[in-house]
Structures are given as structure tokens and as C-alpha cells.
Amino acid sequence: MAALLGSALKAGRFARAGVRLFCTNNAATPKITTHWSVLPRDKDSRWSDVDMERVSDEVDVCIVGAGPAGLSAAIRLKQLAQQQDKELRVLVLEKATEVGLHTLSGACLEPHALDELIPDWKDRGAPMHTPVTEDRFNLLTEKYKIPLPILPGLPMHNSGNYVVRLGNFVRWLGEQAEELEVEVYPGCPVTEVLYHEDGSVKGVATSDVGIGKDGAPKDSFERGMEFHSKVVIFAEGCHGHLAKQLYKNLDLRKNCEPQTYAIGLKELWEVDPAQHKPGKVEHTVGWPLDRMTYGGSFIYHLGEGEPLVAVGYVLGLDYSNPYISPFKEFQRWKHHPAVKPTFEGGKRIAYGARALNEGGFQSIPQLAFPGGCLIGCSPGFMNVPKIKGTHNAMKSGMICAEAIFDKLTDENLQSETQGVFVDDYEQRMKDSWVWKEIKSVRNVRPSFHSPLGLYGTLLYTGVFYYLFRGKEPWTFSHGGADYKRLKPASECTPIEYPKPDNKISFDLLSSVALSGTNHEGDQPAHLTLMNDEVPVNQNLGIYDGPEQRFCPAGVYEYVPMEDGKTMRLQINAQNCVHCKTCDIKDPSQNINWVTPEAGGGPAYNGM
């Protein structure tokens, strides 16, 4: 108790009233976390008679994550194996029960990597039906919109790109992979990284099933399965939980800055056909955010027959006011007079959210280590001013596959460790167009951290980027991790958000219902807390519980206990849409997101 108070004092202004009202003593805090990753089972008497043996299987390359990066790597590996007549067993493990079900993105796809991977994508029926025909960039004030010019050469110039439903694109990529005899196993979340004795990565293990909410085994308990491979490719997407463990265990981030993130919320609307302009791409910045909060919106008109519009809001997670609710900012932005007409008379048919990586060049960790590689949005190659990362993710998967293939088919390979160290993957990335691209835009996002805020970034992009294309000799720093940026609630003003009108804007729970998310109720919550006492004492006491606001699915709620005075944290794990924002933005870094039991998560349809 004293230690917690001490750290609260160190955190800045001491919310005395908050501490008095909300602090609980050890005995009163109800137990929240029952997950085995926090409470090991070998010390738990309920598990003493359970056989913990796992079936194992050998593969050449095991890929965790069937997203654009993971599938591109799988496809490339099999293409090379076919070309050079070599046998290679490639396995992809995906937590969603169908490929594409957990995929969420804007998205405006640059076909650069796809043209290299599958040049005849059009004949093969890739779902890329909407070339970009119109490109708009607007600065919004409370009532007006100011169009900003998009000159060719500026990163957000979109000619040659396609508006896609990324979930459908990923599903198509999955079919291409299966045609090449890649073994894709959806519905298999990976919970553990396995190591050899020499410290190199040996393989992975999939999730156990049949553990009750209290952490005890149920009748249906079955152990997960192990896959041993020469190399494991980690393609979990933004802020993967296995990557988080790897960064810590293998110290992969010692030479780079901490990753910085944003949260992206997205809706799919069936609009009035009069408002539908297939191929139109619009981005806005400005209102409703102040100049010191990074964020903006996208409106992409799809041209696939139905009058569908993909709309979303991205908010940088380096915001400092704990009263900000990204979901409510999104909802109120839709009421802007320049935005509202598009959605009037329309019907919202889908909702979802996901964190994005914004650190770019400064935040790239060590990409390869003995037995494993990191690809895609997991290490993070998103081009922030372009607002695109899929093409870079795919290319990183392809480069990794090429490096691995050359390593594994090298007859003279003398590996020092049992897990193969693909040391030239990182060098190949540095020689690729991905590196050139993200290096050229490295200063745009950090240029936000000046007193000019948004205007500084616009100026910087317009002047320095346009003139120097990233060749300027300086590199700005991001200034530290996102979770450290929150100011105590006492220093900030609460925000009055307007009530949703249920025509254009909506409440959180009906939105979560549209994501189709669900989890088996009788399992330990997969949002695990390292310390059950910290939320009420620190998060609520100092920051007024920001997780109640930044979670786009209503997972976290502070509710009063029976005595009516003390509060407790309630975790509604079933609502989780796997966005990873809580793991990123929790100021106490107490929340550790792990994969739930197989079968859980959102059910996005072409998001």
C-alpha cells in the first residue's frame, strides 16, 4: 500500500480526493486475474493431476498470423520451393476461425508489393475492384472545411491505388496460399514461444482449451499442440503479444526507440446512392481534435456494386488528456456539416477497431534472431503520412521468405544455434524500397511534437518533405512511449461529448454488437493484470480510469462494490475486439493482453 502511494506521488500531482475515495486495501480488492500466464499452473493444486504433455509436429517454417505479411511470406516461400523444386513444409497459424475474420484496415492499398508477389492478381480474381478516382484532404474547423492541396509527390497522393476491403483481400491471399499447398490452420491461437536450450527459438505452442473462468481445468480440457520449426516467422500485426515477450526476453529493442501507436476505429456504411462516389478517397484533420492531439479521419467509397463507404477515425495514442474517448471523438466527428451529408439516410452495417503502429523508421527493432524473424506491422513498417502499411508489410514478408529460403537450402549452412539465425533478412530489408520509403517519411510524425502541433506537421510535410523527400540530415525522436504521455486527471479538463443520435452517431455497446465479437464465457479473462490492485489505486486514482474511455469495445468498467463506496474494475472480456490498445496505453503497463481460447474474437466481414 505504501509503495503504491509512493509511486503515485512520483507520478505527479497527487489526486488526493481520488485516492481517499477509491483506494482499497489488500483484503477488499476482489480477485480479477485467473489466467495461467499470471498464476502458473505448476504451483496450482487443481492442476496437479492433469497431463500437461503436448503433441508436437515438425515443420520447416512456422508462421504466426495469417494477415497480409504472414500470407505473403508463406506464398513466397512456396513459390521459391516450386521454382527450385525443393520440399518445404510451411504452416500458418491464425487465431481467427476463418482467414480474414480479424482483419481490419481502411483500406487504400498500394499494389506495389502485390504486383511483385502475384503479378497476375487480376486474372486470379483478387478483390481489388475500386481504383482511386478522387482524392481530397481537408482541414476541418468546427463549422467549415478547408481543402488542402494534394500535390503529386506528397505522401498522401493516391493515384494508382485501390480502395479495398482488406478482410476480403486477406481471404483471397489465404486461398492463393492454400493453392500453393501452404497449410493454413485458422482457429489456432498461439500462446507460447518455445526455446531450445541454447536460447534460440524452437517453435510455438497453440492455446489450451477447456479452462474455466476460475482457472481450473474443465472436463473438456485439452492441451494445445507444439510446432517445432527451423524458423518461426512472427506476423502478429500491430503490438503482438508474442512479439512483446520476444522484445523482453531477447532484448531486441535496445537500439531503437519505443514504438508509438494510434487507434483506428472503422465503420462500414450502406449510404444513399446519391451520396456514393465509387473511388473517392477523403481524409480530414482538425476538428474535433485540438491541434495538440494527433488524429484524423478517412472516408473511402467502395465500388463493388453496393453503395458502401468505409469510414474511420485514427487517433494517436500519445494523447495526454485521460478524458479523451477515441470512440466518442469518432462519433461526434461524423456530425460535422461537411461529413454528415454522406451518411444521412444511410445504414451502418459494421464496426471495428485496431491499433496501428506509427513509430516507423525510428522504432524498428532487431528483425531477426536465432530461430525467428519479425515481419509486417509487428515490428512496424507503416508509412504514417501515406496512411498505408499493407504494401510494406507484404514486402517485408516476401523479403523474409527469400532470406529464409536461401538460408534453409544452403547446403553449407553451419548454424551456431539449433534455431536458424537468418542474419541477412535485416540487411535485405535495409536494401529494399520499404526501408527507403519509411526512412523518407521518418520526420513527419514526430514533427507533431512541437508547440505548433498539427500545423507544425502540415507545415513540415508541405515544406520539408516536399522539398527534401526525407533527405534532411536530422531525425526527430518520438519522445518516449505512448503510455507515459498521460497527464493525471486532476490536471486535465473532462470533455463533454454529445449524446449519439442513433442515426449518424451511436452508443458503444450497439457498435460492439456490430463487430460480431464473442468469446466463450467460461474461460479466464484474456486481458490479464499483472497486479489486481493497480487499476483502482493507480489508473482510477490518478488518471480517472482512462481504459474505460480508450477501449473501443467497453471491456473495462469501474463499478461500485456492495458497500457503494469503493470501486472495482470489471473486465468484460467477451467484448474484446483484439485491438491491443489497452496493452499499449495503460499508464501503469499493468494490462497484458494474451490470446483467448480458440474461437473467440470479432467476426469482421470484409473490413
Next chain:
Amino acid sequence: MWPIFDYGRFVSIISSSDVYGVVWMRSLAQLHKMANLRVLVGVKRVIDYAVKIRVKPDNSGVVTDGVKHSMNPFCEIAMEEAVRLKEKKLAKEIIAVSCGPAQAQETIRTALAMGADRGIHVEVTGKEYENMTPLHVSKIMAKLAQDQEANLVILGKQSIDGDNNQTGQMTAALLDWPQATFASEVTKENDHLKVVREIDGGLETVKVTLPAVITADLRLNEPRYATLPNIMKAKKKKIAKHKAADFGVDLTPTLEVVGVEDPPVRQAGQKVESTEELVAKLKDSGVV
């Protein structure tokens, strides 16, 4: 019934005494019949229960393209019961059947991963699939039960998309077999099955002779997970492909769906300050 210890002892008993031998052979034959249950299980691919359904703009049906699908929960329970019968050595073989488009094979694969021995996919696509009704399915199931020499058919009580609750009953009628629907417990007793049924008034216990049709209700069991090692093993199990015509079933629609609509939007309630106001409002609306 002669109790069973080991076959060697029985053989010696049979050879030492002809009378006992005859009795024994008959009960052995009955036991043989019990242990040789060939179970046909129907599994349907439906939209996942947690997904929010959307009506098509032309009101002809619901959107299914790209929507998450999974095995009908009651079919999972039916499948689990069949696997338990096999584990108790009462069933010899389990055949999983699904009628639908190519993706129905995924549902059959899940059934194979749960413990079915082989699968049968009756391919029905497009408009024929949209217009397929329990009558069509039960005709196919009945023919299959005869062709495959099944002596037990287990189905889910209803599917969560059609909610018809007809297929099991129709199948039994077509086969002229006894039926035990809404089963919450199934036990074998001598040469018949004792089934506890969930009915409106409580629980009803019936005795059905074999062959029979059972439909599974919610509390019959908790289905096991189809785990990865089993999914991988299931890839080697066979799925036979057929068309409805192979069973002499004509899929001409017998029903026409006129329209599908969203339920009406719930009207906001009204708050009243006093009982008099409530009575006045009730009178105004003509309710009282």
C-alpha cells in the same frame, strides 16, 4: 443377459453346454447389435450465433456472403453424443452428413475432427440451397440412413437459422422409425434406448427400440473442442460427394419465401407521473 467377462471363457462355456451356449449366442448377438450401432449425424453450416444478422436490401433473405459461419450449436451437441456412444463402445461407426454448398465441407471436417469416421457431403448450391427445406433434407437423410445401413440417426433439434424443428421428426416418419426428440439424456438399456425428453411440463422418459431417430436438445451434453491434432488427423478421413438426385430427391421448392424483414424498431416508452395519468393514457389508446 449373460454377463461378459472375456470371450475365451464364453467360448469354453458354449462348447461345454449346448443349452447355455444357445442362450449365450442369442444375447451375444444382441450385444453385438448394440456395439455395432452405425450412427448417422446431420451437421448444418449456419451463420455463427454471435454475428449480427443483416437483411438483404431487396428483402429476399439475409446477407451470408463473407459472414462468419460455424456448425449449428445443436448439431455440435448431436455430434458429441455420437462420439460419446462410440467411446462407450456402443457405436461402431459415425457418419457425418451435411447438405449445402462447397463450404459445408468445413463443417463436415469439424465433425470429423470431433470424432466422426467419415463424411458425406450432399452438394446443394445457389437458389436450390436457398429454397431447400426440412422436407428435402429429411428425404435425403432417410435415403442415406437406408443406404448406409444406419440404425441410429442423431440430429440437432433445430437449426438456428431456420428454427423449423422439423427435420428429425420428418426423417423418422419417412423411415417409419420411432423418434425421441428434445433429448436431454440418452442411455442404452438392453435392446432399446431410454431417452429423457425436455417438454413444456418438465421431463418425459421414453423407451425407443432401434433403429430410431433422436434429436438433441441443449442440455444433452457439452460438446468437445475440435483440437488441432484431431483437425490434422481429420484431413485424412474421407468425405464422399453426392448430389440430391443421387438419392432420388427432387429439390423443387415446396415453399416460396415472400419476404424477409427486420423486426420492428422498439418504440420508446413513456413515463407517467401518477396512476391517474396512466389510466388516462391507457383509456386514450383504447387498451382499457
